[in-house]
Amino acid sequence: MLLALQGIQKRFGGVVALRRGDLAVQAGEVHLLLGENGAGKSTLMKITAGMQGFDAGAMLWKGRPVAFRNPAEAAVNGIAMVHQESLLAPHLSVAENIYLGREKRGPLGYVDRNRALKAARALIDEHRFPLQADWRVERLSPAGKQLVEICRAVAHGSSLLIFDEPTSSLPEHESAEVFRIVRALRDRGTGVIYITHRLEELRKLGDRVTVLRDGETVHTGPMGETTTARLIQHMVGREVAAIYQREARPPGEVLLRVRGLTRKPLLKDVSLTLRAGEIVGLAGLIGAGRTELCRTIFGVDAADSGTVEVAGRVIGGGSPREAVSAGLALIPEDRQRTGLAIGLPAGQNMTLASLRAVSSMGIIRKSQEQAVIQEQADRLHLKAGSARQIAGKLSGGNQQKVVISKWVIRLARVLLFDEPTRGIDIGAKTEVFRLMDELARSGTAILMVSSELPELLQVADRILVMRQGRITAELPGATTQEEILRHAALEA
Amino acid sequence: MIQRLLPFFTLILLFAALSIASPHFLTGTNLSSVIRQTAVINIMALGMTMIIIAGGIDLSVGAILAISGLLGCMAMEHGLPIVAGVVAGILVGMACGLMNGLLTTKLNINPFIVTLGTMGIIRGSALLISNGLPVHQLPKSFSYLGEGVLLGVPFVLWVLLLCGVVVHFLLEHTRMGRYSFAIGSNPDAAFYTGIPVAFHTTAVYAIGGMLTGLAGMIESSRLMTGQPTAGQGYELQAIAAVVIGGGSLRGGEGSVIGTLIGAFIMGLLANGSDLLGISPYLQQAIIGAVIILAVFLDEVRKRKLMA
Numbered sequence: 071m072l073l074a075l076q077g078i079q080k081r082f083g084g085v086v087a088l089r090r091g092d093l094a095v096q097a098g099e100v101h102l103l104l105g106e107n108g109a110g111k112s113t114l115m116k117i118t119a120g121m122q123g124f125d126a127g128a129m130l131w132k133g134r135p136v137a138f139r140n141p142a143e144a145a146v147n148g149i150a151m152v153h154q155e156s157l158l159a160p161h162l163s164v165a166e167n168i169y170l171g172r173e174k175r176g177p178l179g180y181v182d183r184n185r186a187l188k189a190a191r192a193l194i195d196e197h198r199f200p201l202q203a204d205w206r207v208e209r210l211s212p213a214g215k216q217l218v219e220i221c222r223a224v225a226h227g228s229s230l231l232i233f234d235e236p237t238s239s240l241p242e243h244e245s246a247e248v249f250r251i252v253r254a255l256r257d258r259g260t261g262v263i264y265i266t267h268r269l270e271e272l273r274k275l276g277d278r279v280t281v282l283r284d285g286e287t288v289h290t291g292p293m294g295e296t297t298t299a300r301l302i303q304h305m306v307g308r309e310v311a312a313i314y315q316r317e318a319r320p321p322g323e324v325l326l327r328v329r330g331l332t333r334k335p336l337l338k339d340v341s342l343t344l345r346a347g348e349i350v351g352l353a354g355l356i357g358a359g360r361t362e363l364c365r366t367i368f369g370v371d372a373a374d375s376g377t378v379e380v381a382g383r384v385i386g387g388g389s390p391r392e393a394v395s396a397g398l399a400l401i402p403e404d405r406q407r408t409g410l411a412i413g414l415p416a417g418q419n420m421t422l423a424s425l426r427a428v429s430s431m432g433i434i435r436k437s438q439e440q441a442v443i444q445e446q447a448d449r450l451h452l453k454a455g456s457a458r459q460i461a462g463k464l465s466g467g468n469q470q471k472v473v474i475s476k477w478v479i480r481l482a483r484v485l486l487f488d489e490p491t492r493g494i495d496i497g498a499k500t501e502v503f504r505l506m507d508e509l510a511r512s513g514t515a516i517l518m519v520s521s522e523l524p525e526l527l528q529v530a531d532r533i534l535v536m537r538q539g540r541i542t543a544e545l546p547g548a549t550t551q552e553e554i555l556r557h558a559a560l561e562a
Numbered sequence: 563m564i565q566r567l568l569p570f571f572t573l574i575l576l577f578a579a580l581s582i583a584s585p586h587f588l589t590g591t592n593l594s595s596v597i598r599q600t601a602v603i604n605i606m607a608l609g610m611t612m613i614i615i616a617g618g619i620d621l622s623v624g625a626i627l628a629i630s631g632l633l634g635c636m637a638m639e640h641g642l643p644i645v646a647g648v649v650a651g652i653l654v655g656m657a658c659g660l661m662n663g664l665l666t667t668k669l670n671i672n673p674f675i676v677t678l679g680t681m682g683i684i685r686g687s688a689l690l691i692s693n694g695l696p697v698h699q700l701p702k703s704f705s706y707l708g709e710g711v712l713l714g715v716p717f718v719l720w721v722l723l724l725c726g727v728v729v730h731f732l733l734e735h736t737r738m739g740r741y742s743f744a745i746g747s748n749p750d751a752a753f754y755t756g757i758p759v760a761f762h763t764t765a766v767y768a769i770g771g772m773l774t775g776l777a778g779m780i781e782s783s784r785l786m787t788g789q790p791t792a793g794q795g796y797e798l799q800a801i802a803a804v805v806i807g808g809g810s811l812r813g814g815e816g817s818v819i820g821t822l823i824g825a826f827i828m829g830l831l832a833n834g835s836d837l838l839g840i841s842p843y844l845q846q847a848i849i850g851a852v853i854i855l856a857v858f859l860d861e862v863r864k865r866k867l868m869a
Contacts, residue, residue, distance in 0.1 A: 370754065394756030408754050413747035413814035422744055423755045425737045432736050476755065 071133065072097045072230055072261040073118065073149075078127035080113055087113040089285040091127065093263075097229065100252060100262045100275050102293070105282035106305055106523070111265050114282065115232050118263075119151040120144030150223030151232040158215055160208035165190035167207055168222045193225055197254060200247060213244035220251055230261040235356065249275055273298075281305055298560075299552070306523065306551040319507075319531070322346035323381075325515040326398075326484045328367060331376035336362040338539040340376070344484060344515035349506060351530030351547075352519045353554045359539040360519045361403055364486045368400040369393040380484060394423060399482035401473050403489045403519075405466070409473040412462030416452070416472045417443040419461050423480040446475040451501065467498025474505060485509065487518045491525060503529055523551045568859060569807055569823045576830045584837040592833070594716050598708065598784065600829035601718040602627075604822060605777040606796060607803035608729045609659075609770030611821045613673075614804050615733065616766045617746035617813030620662060621677040623774045623800055625684035627793035630655040630778035632688050635697040635788025644704050651782075652775040658684055659771020663764030681797070688790035697788035708783035718780055722822075725773060730818040732769070742766055746813025802849070803828060806856040827852070 071094055078091035088110045095101045105111045116122040117129070120138030129136055131147060138144040141151075158167045165186045174189060176182035190203035199217050201210075207218060223231050233252070252275065256262055264275065279296070281289040281304040289296075289304040326344040331337055336359045344350055354360045365371045367378050372388045379385070380396040387393075390400070402408040410419055421428060421439050428439040447457045450471045456464060461472055470490065477485060487506070491499045506529065510516055520526050526533055527549070535543040535557040543557035580587040606623050613620050634651025638644060658680070665676045710717040733739035741762045745752045752759050782788050805811065806827055807820025828849055835845040 368754075390754055391756045391758060400754060402754060407748075408750045411744040411747035411751050411814065414743055418740065418743075422740070422752075422757070425740060429737050432738060434735055434737060434740060436735070 071095075071130070073263075074128075074130040075114065075118065076128045076130070078114065078117060078129065079125045080110075080117065080122070081125060086285055088117075088124070090287060091117075091282065091285070092287040092290070093280050094290070095230065095261045095263055097261050098256055098259045099277040100256050100264055102276035102279040103263055103265045103282065104279060104301060104305055106521075109282040109305070110285040111282055112234065115151065115234060115263065115265065118144070118230075119149055119232055121151075145226060145228070148227060148229040149232070150226065150228035150230070151234065152216055152219045152223065153234055158207050158218055160206075162207060163187075163203065164194075164201055164205050164207060164210075164218055164221070165203040167218055168193070168203075168225050170222070172226070189225075190221075193221060197221075197224065197251065199251065211244060213248055216248055217251065220248075220255075224255065224260075228260070230263070231255065232263045232265075234265050302552055302555050306555070319347045319349075319510055321348045321531070322513060325381050326367075326517070327377075327379040329377045329379070331363070331366055331378065332374045333362065333366050333371060334374055336539050337366060337373075340536075340539075340541055342517075342534060342541065344517055346483075346513045346515050347510050348531050349510050349516040349518060349529055351526035351533040352517055352536065353521075353523065353526055353533055354536035354558050356521070358536040358558065360536055361488055362539075363536070364400055364402075364488050364517070364519060367393075368398055368486060370400070394480070394482075397481075397483035398486070399423075399477035399480065399484070400486045401470075401477065401488065401490060403492060405469050405473055406462070410461045410469060412460070414461060415458050416461045416464055416468070417447075417457035419472050420446055420457070420475045420479055423476050427479075442479060446479060450475055450505070465494075465498070467494035467501070470494055470498065470502060471505075474502070478509070482514070484515045485517070487516060487520075489519055489521065491520065491522060499525075523554055526554070527551065569820060569827065569856070573823050573827050573830070576827060576834070580830060580834045580837070584834070586837055587834070592837070594711075596826075596829050596833045597716050597719050597722075599833070600825055601716070601722050602777045602781050602784075603796060603799045603803060603828070604722055604825040605725050605780065606774050606800040607821045607825050608725050608818060609773035610800045611804050611807075611809060611816045611818060612729060612733065612739075612742060612766045613770045614801070614809045614811060615746050615813065615816040616742040616763055617749060618666065618673040618763065618767065619677065619801065619811065620659075620767065620770055621674065621797050622658065622662060622681040622684055623770070624793040624796040625681045625688065626655050626658045626771055626774045627778040627781060627796060628790055629658065629684050629688040629691075630775035631782035631792055632692055632697060632778075632788040632790050634775075634779050635700055635782050636692075638701060638704065639697050639699045639788075644701055647704070648707065648776070648779045651779040652772050655771040655773070655775020655778060656768050657771070659768040659774070660764065662771070663767030666767070667760035667763050685790075692788075692790040694790060696790070698786075700782075700786055700788075704783050705786055706783070708780050708785075721776075721780070725776070726818050726822060729773075733818065738762060738765065743814055746815075748814070799825075799828060799849075802853045805853060805860075808860065810860065811857075824856075 073095040075091055075093040078088050080088040091110060091114045093114065103111050113122065117124045120141045120143050123137065159170060168190050169186050173181045174185035187203050194201050194203060199221055201214065201217055207215060210218065220231065252262055276293040278292050279301065280287055281301060283305060323346050324343050325346050328340060328342050331340045340363055352360050366373050369387045369390050369392060377384050378387060380398055383396060385392050385396045406412055411422065420443055425434060428435050428442060443457050452468060452471060456468060461469060464472065490502055506516055518529060531547045533545045533547065533549060533554060534541050535545065535554055537558055545553060586592055606627065610620060610623065630651040633654045634647045637650040638647035642650065662677055662680055665671060666673045706717060708718060712720055733742065741757050744757060745759055745762060749759060781792055803825035804816055804821050807817065807824030809816030809820065831849055831852065832845055
């Protein structure tokens, strides 16, 4: 046995990320790790690769109990991780990246480029990587970059390779090349752990599979002995408490109409309509194009073709300004980076999109602004004083409420929520849902992107499913997780 | 909170220490001269405060000061009345700031690089226009701007106070000021909110240029010459004043009060060194050390905030 994780536990503050993580990987096998977002896959792998510690349980490496304190220690022991986002130095050559941190030295201690080039060439030839040692990394495709990372792991003599969703951003012919290399490494006795969301990839690659759900290992066994449908059941089998009760809302006029929206290579001919009073869910796997769709509708990215119509008026696109003045709003996935001016007080963030309404001749009427902020703070149950606090210091849930209230104050008519519950606690989630319901009830149209299928099923009136840049299905709100996953993951 | 007030206490402490250390410090003549010396940097620093709050930087202000002073003086030399000459200087400064703003926003180049380039362009233009020679033929009463006295204090103090009040009002009470903070704090979030980021960024550089143009006329008035070589190294002093006063080079933070305190701290350090006979060479080193110390203390405060 190469690696054995037994009953690993890990909590972050009050949140339990892993309850009981079990995983056993042998040399010479490709072991698939499955689970929904938040199931604990990434945490388990970060622990294995020394990027995080664990609170309880045991980790055995080649039969010896270990606890790596940092990634370097794990690397020395032969564990390497290939990341979703490339961690290479783009301006250096393939050879230089392969030996980064372990440069080939000449007799006087200087860095010997020729030795590095030679060694890299030998390695590339041996494994038949479609690379050249002297290529600059920045000019490689995402797949090429991953191959360089794999090359680096091989050069360092790694006996266990961890792939964190390596092919989610790759086109098919490129991922085939990655698969070929992975299989070749396996046949030479390397252990491989492979995290994926793409169910169609499973059959081609995996020898054994482990499924995590809510921080617990719920299934482990050979791939040949199970069906895709069973695996999906293992993944979604969780029960979610009813945190939100909804009553029917009659849909009104069409507020958002998107026709043939295309932005290569991520969006292909997307059309949809949103009506006043409707909450429409948008499901899909990572990389399916959901965030890109929101950004393009909102004008952050320009579309190659297609139109966006808000309340019957076509907007030009290309800048959020026009979208905002037409009544659109985007509550982005990454609050800290694109949602909030984190250095400003929460209250000032709330009125930022509506300063015109509380000022005259460019001068802000502070008492009027204060009244607006106070009214919103009361409505959102923000604690007294929160509005004066720096936005960056609020909890994730309160930050999200501040971003939402920015658009409520602005009286936006169409709200695009991108992963609105990411990183916030259950209480705040309930409140965000309640707020969405209230907004829909008052005639707002809402598009909600979420990777949390149970949440979508609870909140949405209809659910659109995206896969590889296209909308592949429109399902009623009363559908099932299995049905959504089928459209999101499988070839039509 | 204590650390936020640190520049203020430093100023008080410095003032008290110098009062004790030198009998010549607490005299009307000396304090007036401190104000006159500091006013030019101070007014430039007010503009720099707005620029830095909006997440920018302007390295060309020293050169802008020179070309505004030069062209304003040339206008007077050619017979324009004094007020018109001063206005001309201010407009030249505004034009330079506008250029910086447009280059930054339209070409989408880092303002550090843009203004490093325009620093050379503007300084070179000033030398070309004047052939490297200063302008001397100025009306006598022009000296009132820099050296005159009104109600018992230097006239420039009134000018400085007026500029301070205006910039404070712009920053704290207008939409433009609020947008400046938002853009500096997080340009992406400002863009996602629908704020016209490019317009406001450009406007802030233009206002900074106007203030620098005014500072250029004050400098000319004090020297009674329009010099193409004036203001060398002033950009660093202006930036230092903002930073010592709590402005953050990462944008989104800064205040008029802080900047004024920062500029006066540097003014007192220079004046005190003179009075105590400390070498001007050492003065430069001291001011450099103070800048690093101020930024370090500010970083410590922020790291605590984030933790």
